[in-house]
Amino acid sequence: MKNFKLYQEDIPEDLLEYYRVAGLLAVDTELTGLNLFRDKIATIQLSDGYKHTLVQISRQGWIPENLKALLENKSVEKVFHFALLDVCFLQKDLNIETRNFQCTKVMSKIVRTYTQWHGLRDLAEELLDIKLDKKTRETCWFGEELSKDQINYAIGDVVWLLDIYRKLNELIESRGLLGSGRSCQDINQAAQEAMTHLVPLIVSGYGDKDPWDLGWLYKY
Numbered sequence: 001m002k003n004f005k006l007y008q009e010d011i012p013e014d015l016l017e018y019y020r021v022a023g024l025l026a027v028d029t030e031l032t033g034l035n036l037f038r039d040k041i042a043t044i045q046l047s048d049g050y051k052h053t054l055v056q057i058s059r060q061g062w063i064p065e066n067l068k069a070l071l072e073n074k075s076v077e078k079v080f081h082f083a084l085l086d087v088c089f090l091q092k093d094l095n096i097e098t099r100n101f102q103c104t105k106v107m108s109k110i111v112r113t114y115t116q117w118h119g120l121r122d123l124a125e126e127l128l129d130i131k132l133d134k135k136t137r138e139t140c141w142f143g144e145e146l147s148k149d150q151i152n153y154a155i156g157d158v159v160w161l162l163d164i165y166r167k168l169n170e171l172i173e174s175r176g177l178l179g180s181g182r183s184c185q186d187i188n189q190a191a192q193e194a195m196t197h198l199v200p201l202i203v204s205g206y207g208d209k210d211p212w213d214l215g216w217l218y219k220y
Helices: 013-022 065-071 083-094 104-111 120-128 148-159 161-175 184-203
Strands: 004-008 024-031 041-047 052-056 077-080 101-103
Touching: 013 024, 013 065, 024 083, 024 148, 024 161, 041 083, 041 148, 052 148, 065 083, 077 083, 077 161, 083 101, 083 184, 101 104, 101 184, 104 120, 104 161, 104 184, 120 161, 148 161, 161 184
Parallel strands: 004 052, 024 077, 077 101
Antiparallel strands: 024 041, 041 052
């Protein structure tokens, strides 16, 4: 893949500055599992649509300072697909309090009310006519060396994410007023802002037996 780089533990200073200037960034993680209090972040993927980056995280208890500076920078808008999951793991594992983030899964559930399918693969196929290969998702992500298939899968999740984000924004803008008299844009903004308040609750252990119960927009 062109313009792809793999790093261990953190991004370099020049890439931090490049992404800071870009201002809009797709972000994703691969995890060792979905249990917040048991599992860990294995990789972090970044893309501005041109430069694609994968960072392997293997050192526990260590904070990647450049990644932290990037994800906590309010002037850089971050786009996730499953934001609540990723942002909670980033805070719990790496002490990164992600700021100014948007979630395409939330956007999809708000505007694509004609379907129950809101996965990244579903969005890529409908909005971009692209078929994403998801067969590598459930593999071991904490090995010392990632396979070529794992790298392609992980980067594939961010390469198209900004295009999906823009398409969803177009749908939301075209939806107009809802029956309540509020616009679809208003509802999306309220839902996106709500996630920033859910994160500290979930990371602190609230949410009954399943911490994701607080994320009503994220029922699997």
